[in-house]
Amino acid sequence: MRKFVLIIFFIVSCVCLQVESAPPPPSVSPPPPPSVSPPPPPAFPSYAIIQMVISWPPTYCQSGITCKAWSQINKRFSLHGLWPADNTGTSVTDCRQGPTFSYTSQLNAWLNTKATLVTDLLNYWPSIRTDFQDDSFWKYQWNKHGVCSSSHICTNTYFEKAVDQSKKLDNLLEMLKKSGIEPDDTKLYTAAEIKSAVQKIVGTTNNVYISCWRINNVINLREIFICLDEMAGNYVSCPASQELRGCGNPKQQGTIKFPPFPTGEQGQSGPIEDLGFIDLAVDNIPMLL
16 A cells, blocks of 8 residues: 555656646747848938039139139139039038049040030130149049039039030129129128129029138138039029128128239239138138139
8 A cells, every 4th residue: 555655656746747847838929020221321422502613813813822824814703613512501522432443544534535525624614723734623623522413413414514504604704793893903892792793693582602812901702602403504592601701791891802813924822811711611721622
């Protein structure tokens, strides 16, 4: 009898041990969420407008730049470049895809096949500087600024648009004179007067910028910024901006000089003064290009 009880106890114990040691049923996990990959980064930074930047040589050549002889410079405004900019009016620059990618070699080969365009570029977009030959200046502008518009504008279109827009403003100086804005050693203008004269040409509701440079304690008109759409085809309003770009208090009357071309032979850089106005929206020292 005692032996029978031990056997029963042993059997019950084994059953209990087996029950206790049985693995728990597998838990049902929710299915993993579908993987969402982040969008690939854009090939180039986005831009909202293209600024057509036009220099006035008598001031530009005295803002830390050494220019060619005055006899070699056309007596008119000179195209500086087409600069993509964001919706604050700040230039978008240096978008090249790495230091080893040679845009210059591509441009050399491409320009060699565009004789007519090159002729137009020589006429409407010449370099007025001694440190840049014409083609070197175009390449520099493309590498620094133009490449940033590559999401919308290819190389040939960029240069063609530069020519097309320059042709529209070929007589800009004469157009400004009709509004009473003309080069003069004695007259002074307000920023509003100069902008208003430009707006009569590009659209009275289209905001424009101007930049200035102080020479011998006098503020001189240096450049005009006219804004184009993303394709550089039509005039648009430049984004509202509080930047003075060196042109002083806009409420002050008669503070900006529009200097005439010098009569001498050398377009030599003059004294550099009052650099406090330099800002991101203007290509200035140390990037005077």
